[in-house]
Amino acid sequence: MRAARTTALLGPAGRPLTSRLKTVLDNPVQVPAAVLALTAVAEPTSLDRTALAAAVLRSAEQEADPTGACDALEALGVAALTADHPRRLSALADDDARILRTGVENRVIHQAEAFRNRVQALVTTFTAPTAP
Template identity: 80%
Template sequence: MGTVGALGPRAAALAPALREALSGPDGETVTSALDADTALAEALWHVTEDAAAVVAALDSVFARAEQNSWSQWSAVRATRTTALLGPAGRPLTSRLKTLLDNPVQVPAAVLALTAVAEPASPDRTALAATVLRPAEQEADPPGARDALEARVAALTADHLRRLSSLADGDARTIRSGVEDRVIRQDEAFRNRARALAAPFTAPTPPAP
């Protein structure tokens, strides 16, 4: 599907086949079926920008993902595709908000909510508190960092304190995985967290 999507409007002749291949609301709830429909929806968007058809397909993916306890990453993939739609994906706002209860899904959901919303509508301060949680719980620290780097959130003094704790605290933020990779990934996360906090941190005055 990625190849078809990369062709954009030049693949318009394939649009009927893409629509025909979509499962629809009665499709299977297994991960492979959900991911296939997300890929089809993304390709259809790049080829036709038919918002109504793509939104309907993604809405079906979200609805079916709720029936499968193993589908949290399928919902994340559908969320990332929703973000590509920009304001055209606004009808899926309520679907995206339901993902904010799952730390693994929060970073993608925050990015998508910001992409589809009216410029003044997201509560960016609340989003900052929400997006820090996956990092603090080791659910998706890199995703949380990416969301903050995209400036989707407004950082308060408390948010900066929490971010600084992640950057310079004694405990590792990334704690699972192969040992040498954990060390490298944790240090990379800390460095980028420090860089995020730096513009908001007043320099320490020199000692008298």
């Protein structure tokens, strides 16, 4: 995950690492960081942004890296989302069990609320009507 995040800092200079980043897209823990890196380094037309958004959402739904998933979805942008993606995001925010389950209780509560607020902001952004 750290390597993928560092790769993102390279921008287009990291383009030779694109194929390596794509190999970790089946690992839910690594998906958000890999997607962030891919959006920064890959040739934009070479990415299936909708498939990447679906992978990121699966990662968050599996509790792998929910905060990283938000970062990755922001990087992908609204054009990458299907009509179902905001609904799935909303379901994560409204999950009574919360997506964050481990840690000191007061931190978990704070992190869960911060995550919920962030997801709700993303859903609002992703579902807002676009200007003509």
